[in-house]
Amino acid sequence: MTGVLTPSDYIAVAATSAGINAAARPCRIGPFQLASPAMQAGLAGYSDMAMRVVARRRGCPYAVTEALLDRVIITGGRGREKRSILCLTDHPVAGQIMGSEPQEMAQAARILLESGFDVIDLNFACPVKKVMGRCRGGYLLSDPDEAIRIMRAVRAVVPGPLTMKLRRALDESSEAAENFDRIFGEAVALEFAAMAVHGRTVEQKYTGKADWEFLRTVKARYPGMTLFGSGDVFTAQDAVRMYHSTGVDGVWIARGAIGNPWIFREFAALMAGRPALDPPTIYEQRDGLMEHFALAVEIYGEEQAARQMRKIGIKYSRLHPQGADVWRAFIAVKSQAHWDSVLDRYYSCDGPGRAGESVPDAQDLYKDTSCESHAESTAC
Ligand SMILES: Cc1cc2nc3c(=O)[nH]c(=O)nc-3n(C[C@H](O)[C@H](O)[C@H](O)COP(=O)(O)O)c2cc1C
Structure with a gap:
């Protein structure tokens, strides 16, 4: 690639x-x-x-x-x-x-x-x-x-x-x-x-x-x-x-x-x-999540990708009609198998998506990213 x-x-x-x-x-x-x-x-x-x-x-x-x-x-x-x-x-x-x-x-x-x-x-x-x-x-x-x-x-x-x-x-x-x-x-x-x-x-x-x-x-x-x-x-x-x-x-x-x-x-x-x-349908969301995960595995390997994608999955969850449940499911992800089980549970039936009501707050995002420690070594 x-x-x-x-x-x-x-x-x-x-x-x-x-x-x-x-x-x-x-x-x-x-x-x-x-x-x-x-x-x-x-x-x-x-x-x-x-x-x-x-x-x-x-x-x-x-x-x-x-x-x-x-x-x-x-x-x-x-x-x-x-x-x-x-x-x-x-x-x-x-x-x-x-x-x-x-x-x-x-x-x-x-x-x-x-x-x-x-x-x-x-x-x-x-x-x-x-x-x-x-x-x-x-x-x-x-x-x-x-x-x-x-x-x-x-x-x-x-x-x-x-x-x-x-x-x-x-x-x-x-x-x-x-x-x-x-x-x-x-x-x-x-x-x-x-x-x-x-x-x-x-x-x-x-x-x-x-x-x-x-x-x-x-x-x-x-x-x-x-x-x-x-x-x-x-x-x-x-x-x-x-x-x-x-x-x-x-x-x-x-x-x-x-x-x-x-x-x-x-x-x-x-x-x-x-x-x-x-808004993107449930299947469109599933495809986006699957692509994102597969690309993350290419970069980080499976274990680290699962950690990285946990914080990304919770952001995607706001487009899902059962957003709060999906959020809770993604936050617990520790492996690819776990990730796949969240997709099976919440993204295997198609239907309309929900317009994202709120955007992630900057302070939360920085918390997710540990930006302060990143600033030491890699990125802002
Ligand atoms: C978690 C987080 C990380 C960011 N990292 C960068 C960065 O690495 N480089 C950059 O130019 N801006 C960075 N920004 C700033 C954003 O690119 C953008 O300028 C800022 O969030 C304002 O746009 P918004 O209010 O539409 O989010 C970051 C913002 C957030 C919330």
């Missing part, structure tokens, strides 16, 4: 898979024109190859890895195994790097490119305490000189598309707003291919509402830069609203896609002016 495509292959794949959506403005990331203006967001502990491929099969044209620590990429720790797993259908894909030292970031970028990633994405957004304490992620929004040194060092070794994920500022101060402008302006000068902006400050973490008006002003100020908007996109309808109300070129779908890869096909349908789709 592993393999590397050339850029022209990806363009062909992207153009033929879903058809360029006439209702949308063209959404380009360097040489890649996306069939639909949405992407699978970077999500620590979730957006591995399995999640990305399951999403792509349901209309997602582009995806980014979770934040990978530069040092781990260089020294070949846990992140290295993950990044080495790319497959033919997982393109175009961005490898997201997080770090604090310009030359290490550049070296990590080079390694990811050699491994077959199409786009390099810099994480200047992560608000996790340990990440900030090590001058990585969202911290860099408080140190524009260092941020710019990193951007230039990485640019020097990445001839192709380079992108960045950032938040709208470190905090609400005017100094923080100026720092954002300097960093964004430098990205324009260095010809970054796209920017993804989360409409919360780093200080906010996940509290309060994402500021979509901020996204609108950024797009108006930098009309030539491909801009992805992030924050509070929980349903396909939210994604359409963000797209039209802010003028962003694409929507970065994060929590809304965990356990609901069908959000991408629904978004594409709404963007094409078609009526809202029914």
Whole structure:
């Protein structure tokens, strides 16, 4: 299943898979024109190859890895195994790097490119305490000189598309707003291919509402830069609203896609002016769960896949009419046999699915992911 495509292959794949959506403005990331203006967001502990491929099969044209620590990429720790797993259908894909030292970031970028990633994405957004304490992620929004040194060092070794994920500022101060402008302006000068902006400050973490008006002003100020908007996109309808109300070129779908890869096909349908789709049927959900598990086994082996999929299964459960029971069944999963028995019990009779009523809360997701400890070694 592993393999590397050339850029022209990806363009062909992207153009033929879903058809360029006439209702949308063209959404380009360097040489890649996306069939639909949405992407699978970077999500620590979730957006591995399995999640990305399951999403792509349901209309997602582009995806980014979770934040990978530069040092781990260089020294070949846990992140290295993950990044080495790319497959033919997982393109175009961005490898997201997080770090604090310009030359290490550049070296990590080079390694990811050699491994077959199409786009390099810099994480200047992560608000996790340990990440900030090590001058990585969202911290860099408080140190524009260092941020710019990193951007230039990485640019020097990445001839192709380079992108960045950032938040709208470190905090609400005017100094923080100026720092954002300097960093964004430098990205324009260095010809970054796209920017993804989360409409919360780093200080906010996940509290309060994402500021979509901020996204609108950024797009108006930098009309030539491909801009992805992030924050509070929980349903396909939210994604359409963000797209039209802010003028962003694409929507970065994060929590809304965990356990609901069908959000991408629904978004594409709404963007094409078609009526809202029914929620995925029980059989469609079963197929998604089976695919996700099989891909997770490819990455982690059976035992670890069962642990990983337990936290994913509970997110899928919100689309099931007996959601609470399914949630309880998935949370107890310890093996593939156990996983299969949950599918046999709850997914062997077809029927209508339920529209996902609530999206996973960020704090719960971080708990599931043990993000704080990940931040030490692998990812944000
Ligand atoms: C559990 C979790 C892990 C995340 N990991 C990453 C990451 O590795 N890289 C990244 O750029 N953003 C990461 N984010 C931020 C999301 O991509 C997104 O910007 C944020 O959740 C706001 O979008 P939403 O409100 O629609 O979920 C993470 C968010 C959550 C909840």
